[in-house]
Amino acid sequence: MNNKLPVIRSDDLTKVYRSRQGDTLALDSLNLEVRPGEIFGYLGPNGAGKTTTIRMLLDLIRPTRGTAEILGLDARAESVAIRRRIGFLPGELSLWKARTGRQVVQYIASVRGMPSTAYADELAERLALDLSRRVRDYSSGNRRKLGLVIALMHEPELLILDEPTNGLDPLVQQTFNQLMREARDAGRTVFLSSHLLGEVQAICDRVGILKDGRLKAVETVERLTHVDFRWVRLQFREAVPAATMARLERLPGASDVDVAHHTVSLRLTGDFMPLLDAVDGLYIEDIRVEEPTLEEVFLTYYGNNGATPSRAGTRKVMEVL
Amino acid sequence: MYVTVLLGDSEMLAAYTDMLSKMPTGFMEIFGLNPETLGTVEGYLAWAVFSYSALIIAVFAVIAGLNVTANEEDAGIMDVLLSLPVPRWRVVIEKLAAYSVMLVGIIAMSFVALVLAEQTTEYSVETGLLFQGFLNMIPLNLFVMAFTAFVSALVRGRNTAAVIAIVFVIASYLIDSIGGMLGGGIADVLRQLSIFHYFDPEPVLHTGLAWPNFLGILAAAALLLGGSLWAFNRRDVGL
Numbered sequence: 001m002n003n004k005l006p007v008i009r010s011d012d013l014t015k016v017y018r019s020r021q022g023d024t025l026a027l028d029s030l031n032l033e034v035r036p037g038e039i040f041g042y043l044g045p046n047g048a049g050k051t052t053t054i055r056m057l058l059d060l061i062r063p064t065r066g067t068a069e070i071l072g073l074d075a076r077a078e079s080v081a082i083r084r085r086i087g088f089l090p091g092e093l094s095l096w097k098a099r100t101g102r103q104v105v106q107y108i109a110s111v112r113g114m115p116s117t118a119y120a121d122e123l124a125e126r127l128a129l130d131l132s133r134r135v136r137d138y139s140s141g142n143r144r145k146l147g148l149v150i151a152l153m154h155e156p157e158l159l160i161l162d163e164p165t166n167g168l169d170p171l172v173q174q175t176f177n178q179l180m181r182e183a184r185d186a187g188r189t190v191f192l193s194s195h196l197l198g199e200v201q202a203i204c205d206r207v208g209i210l211k212d213g214r215l216k217a218v219e220t221v222e223r224l225t226h227v228d229f230r231w232v233r234l235q236f237r238e239a240v241p242a243a244t245m246a247r248l249e250r251l252p253g254a255s256d257v258d259v260a261h262h263t264v265s266l267r268l269t270g271d272f273m274p275l276l277d278a279v280d281g282l283y284i285e286d287i288r289v290e291e292p293t294l295e296e297v298f299l300t301y302y303g304n305n306g307a308t309p310s311r312a313g314t315r316k317v318m319e320v321l
Numbered sequence: 322m323y324v325t326v327l328l329g330d331s332e333m334l335a336a337y338t339d340m341l342s343k344m345p346t347g348f349m350e351i352f353g354l355n356p357e358t359l360g361t362v363e364g365y366l367a368w369a370v371f372s373y374s375a376l377i378i379a380v381f382a383v384i385a386g387l388n389v390t391a392n393e394e395d396a397g398i399m400d401v402l403l404s405l406p407v408p409r410w411r412v413v414i415e416k417l418a419a420y421s422v423m424l425v426g427i428i429a430m431s432f433v434a435l436v437l438a439e440q441t442t443e444y445s446v447e448t449g450l451l452f453q454g455f456l457n458m459i460p461l462n463l464f465v466m467a468f469t470a471f472v473s474a475l476v477r478g479r480n481t482a483a484v485i486a487i488v489f490v491i492a493s494y495l496i497d498s499i500g501g502m503l504g505g506g507i508a509d510v511l512r513q514l515s516i517f518h519y520f521d522p523e524p525v526l527h528t529g530l531a532w533p534n535f536l537g538i539l540a541a542a543a544l545l546l547g548g549s550l551w552a553f554n555r556r557d558v559g560l
């Protein structure tokens with residue numbers, strides 16, 4: 001395919017679920033482009049519309065309005081051709097419980113017309129998955145691994161993964177991250193949904209942030225983590241005088257100013273020089289500067305109706321997420 | 322076993338007929354017994370073998386119909402299946418075809434079992450007519466399977482589909498039986514609505530298949546298959 005064409009493109013993609021209880025707008029006018037060869041993180045809390053988007057891309061559910069293209073093909077009219085070229089891991093994976101992992105792999109391989117399952121064996125080995133056991137005997141983590149094997153084993157051009165690391169232990173998550181990077185290095189595209197910001201931060205090139213069915217922002221992870229504020233902690237030799245505290249609290253660009261013993265913590269937007277001027281005359285033992293985490297960046301786009309995120313507020317919101 | 326035990330000799334059949342003939346006529350008809358032909362081997366076979374076997378096999382047909390889409394959709398497996406390069410119509414067609422083969426196999430085995438059982442009795446029914454009796458069961462059960470698949474494709478929920486299919490089979494059976502018992506007027510009109518009205522096993526054992534009924538039920542099953550494809554193809558899956 002043309003390398004300049006987006007791998008995924010949606011235009012006004014909208015889904016309304018109708019029921020006797022009333023209509024629910026699950027996804028509202030999604031306009032999204034995913035570029036070839038990138039790992040795109042689709043981020044949002046449960047109920048934001050991530051799974052709805054993915055199910056429409058796969059033609060499992062039909063849009064109320066709008067269109068989607070995958071690999072340059074219409075997601076509805078050419079869904080079979082699309083599915084030949086993609087790998088999919090659903091958020092809630094169910095498989096034939098009486099079959100062994102190997103039987104499932106062989107069945108999927110036969111439907112896909114694959115001559116060999118050697119790569120599936122290799123993937124299972126890397127993920128430490130025993131394919132000889134029955135699906136019903138797998139833990140949820142092992143079922144997830146089997147889902148990853150099924151999604152990856154035909155080396156598809158596009159991977160669509162719904163909450164892929166749910167239930168995986170940290171070691172396997174590392175292997176998963178490595179597999180995703182290998183896929184990207186091989187020129188494939190990954191579209192993964194997650195509510196785990198750290199996961200997205202670790203492997204994604206770009207992130208789309210979804211809330212209440214609306215796409216709030218699409219940015220590179222690098223740019224998102226370089227927003228114009230950071231957390232600064234100044235440690236002084238002596239106690240901070242009240243006059244200095246007052247200057248710091250009035251300092252333009254400073255917020256969340258907090259003092260504990262000889263230490264002042266604050267959120268700083270803009271240059272450092274006004275901060276150093278404000279503490280002029282005090283002996284600084286240590287300065288620590290932290291970039292905002294993606295969670296905090298997330299909140300600037302996402303929460304509190306635009307209010308500035310505080311450390312405590314971030315933790316609280318992330319617990320809710 | 323039924324056939325071997327009850328049709329072992331003419332005395333057994335006579336005793337059996339005598340016992341059943343003491344039942345109220347209406348009661349007999351609800352259970353598919355024809356008081357006029359019960360004492361004949363054909364009448365007995367029509368009731369004890371074909372009517373009841375058709376009902377029992379209809380249970381399989383309902384289960385098979387649910388297996389076409391509803392069970393895997395309910396279990397979430399359909400998401401995996403439809404993420405493969407398989408069109409929805411193929412899922413429906415291939416599963417219906419597979420279960421149709423199983424259905425025909427079950428009916429064929431029942432035929433062989435009856436023919437073998439018949440060798441141990443003093444009775445004989447022409448094998449060709451017996452064969453046609455079993456053949457007559459195929460469209461009915463294909464219809465029940467296709468109806469269940471259609472309802473599953475339409476209403477989505479497995480339990481709802483199962484209840485509708487079971488109620489349909491039982492209601493059809495009762496409408497035909499009770500309609501026959503009451504006779505005339507609206508009862509006859511209602512019977513026309515029952516699939517069991519067109520599956521009448523007893524005449525088949527005397528005169529062979531009623532081809533219009535046979536083909537009519539098959540055509541109705543084919544229509545329901547088309548309806549299943551249409552309904553499953555147009556709706557959201559797995560919600």
